[in-house]
Amino acid sequence: MSIIDQLTIRPFTPEDLDSCLEIFDSNMPMDVLPNERGPFKEEVEQQQFDYFIVEDANGTAVACGGFHRPSATLCWGLVRRSHHRQYVGSFLLRERLLLLHEARGDVTVKLDTTQHARPFFERFGFITIREEMDHYGPGMHRFDMELKLDETCVNRLNSMLLG
Template sequence: MDIRRYEQTDFAACREIFLSNVPRFFMPEELDEFAQDLNRLTDPYFVAVKAGQVVGSGGYFRGAKGVGLSWGMVRRDLHGQGIGKALVQYRLELITEDCPDLAVHIDTSQHTRPFYEKMGFIVERVEENGYGPGLHKVLMKRSPALP
């Protein structure tokens, strides 16, 4: 598997990856926001490519509270194969190089909370139904000192 910078030609594949994760991981109404973000990218965003196909994506951005991970996802039928972990580790390595003293934040759901806890993130707050009915927003943070 390779990880490389997102290109506009990856748009359709990333959209399909998003849709494969609806409704368990994303609400359908988030698709427009995701598409708009891809069309006006100014922050680093990457795709994971396996056997010539885009199978995952994710980025990061600098914000008021530090650095945030954005729109991380893996094609639903490929969950559990280490693609998501590789994408997160890749982004965390780049963040450590670019912003070694900043904490890393993520807004995720209750479904991916355990995954991010294994990656060293701790829960700061949970907003019940924060993304929509039955999909809670979990705000998490990772210390900048973690390897």
């Protein structure tokens, strides 16, 4: 059985904040920067968007991520570093896109990310529409990406992780 079969996703609750910060810290400074920690904590704590927790079979939070529903923008998708490259990020992304499609129907999904995660999103069909060098900090570039989310895309997402 793959780890994906054992993952579940549920809405964030205030009790999850420490786990989210732990997940954030596990990715610092390689993928997220110390100066982003304050805004991350504030935005998640104030629930400025729909935010979700991915748990493994033991109930451990292994990833978190969300979206801003009105603008269909994905935000703060983070996998615990010890769990990278085990398809947790794919699960989190698929679930968010399916939830967003349920909520908004066919829509253009947006996100911004770094040069490190850009290839991951390209695998799902996101394309880069804008880039800015050193936007997040020295050596940390910003890529604005988009995906047209429609029924075809949803069917592909559904089958992608099922094998």
